Amino acid sequence: MGQFDLIMLGPPGAGKGTQAANVVSDYGVPHISTGDMLRDAVKNQTPMGMEAKRYMEAGDLVPDSVVIGIVKDRLQQPDTAKGFLLDGFPRTIPQAEALDAALGGIGRSVGKVVAILVDEEALVARLTGRRICRTCQAPFHVSFNPPKTVDVCDRCGGELYQRADDSEATVRNRLEVYRAQTEPLIEYYDKQGVVARVDGDQSPDKVYAEIKAAIGPAA
Numbered sequence: 001m002g003q004f005d006l007i008m009l010g011p012p013g014a015g016k017g018t019q020a021a022n023v024v025s026d027y028g029v030p031h032i033s034t035g036d037m038l039r040d041a042v043k044n045q046t047p048m049g050m051e052a053k054r055y056m057e058a059g060d061l062v063p064d065s066v067v068i069g070i071v072k073d074r075l076q077q078p079d080t081a082k083g084f085l086l087d088g089f090p091r092t093i094p095q096a097e098a099l100d101a102a103l104g105g106i107g108r109s110v111g112k113v114v115a116i117l118v119d120e121e122a123l124v125a126r127l128t129g130r131r132i133c134r135t136c137q138a139p140f141h142v143s144f145n146p147p148k149t150v151d152v153c154d155r156c157g158g159e160l161y162q163r164a165d166d167s168e169a170t171v172r173n174r175l176e177v178y179r180a181q182t183e184p185l186i187e188y189y190d191k192q193g194v195v196a197r198v199d200g201d202q203s204p205d206k207v208y209a210e211i212k213a214a215i216g217p218a219a
């Protein structure tokens with residue numbers, strides 16, 4: 001059983017990336033964000049990036065076969081030996097089944113699924129005001145979590161930008177895709193008894209306190 005084999009689940013804008021930064025620094029596990037990996041592939045114009053681009057721009061999911069492949073490869077890296085934090089994966093039942101099979105093959109299983117819950121109107125405001133660091137991908141918000149200097153990353157000094165898929169029209173589609181394809185994963189993992197539901201509609205510090213209590217003390 002992988003106590004620190006962790007998944008961050010929740011709708012777009014729930015605060016997965018924000019909270020992942022806290023978890024990886026306290027628990028020393030690598031942050032595996034499929035969104036970050038895919039955006040990197042798009043930027044570098046790799047064959048996978050060229051295929052993924054149109055889905056991402058529309059706010060649709062990239063095909064399971066593509067995403068499952070990149071996560072399986074990433075989980076082979078030695079830094080995942082003591083655990084990992086998946087952010088943005090799995091997003092469909094077939095992805096969750098593929099992850100269970102891959103972990104089962106090495107005698108591990110999902111330790112905890114942190115489900116961050118936030119209601120829909122709050123999500124639209126969070127996503128349309130989000131800014132991301134071009135260098136380290138840290139998320140900020142123009143009103144809810146502004147950087148100290150406009151458009152400059154507090155963490156690394158990188159330039160902040162607005163993701164093309166954080167426009168209101170695309171956001172609505174992403175929320176629908178979440179409800180149809182990803183939300184059922186909460187029930188899937190409930191059957192394994194590993195879900196911790198966290199109220200994401202509080203200050204980031206309070207959200208993190210709940211997450212820490214759910215994961216337990218660091219090793």
Ligand code: ADP
Pocket residue numbers: 010011012013014015016017018019126127129130131139140141142144145200201202203204207
């Ligand atoms: P996700 O990774 O789930 O899509 P992010 O962590 O990128 O979400 O957060 C989405 C936006 O909401 C960002 O602009 C972030 O600064 C902001 N945000 C994150 N947590 C909170 C919170 N608890 N309250 C208000 N805004 C938040």
Ligand code: ADP
Pocket residue numbers: 011012013016034035036038055056057059060061062063064067087088089090091095165174
């Ligand atoms: P957010 O948490 O704000 O929704 P992400 O950065 O996790 O955004 O994902 C951005 C986009 O990348 C998604 O809308 C989707 O097109 C693609 N993507 C990321 N992770 C996956 C995944 N596990 N399966 C399919 N598509 C994915």
Ligand code: ZN
Pocket residue numbers: 133134135136137138153154155156157158
């Ligand atoms: Zn940065």
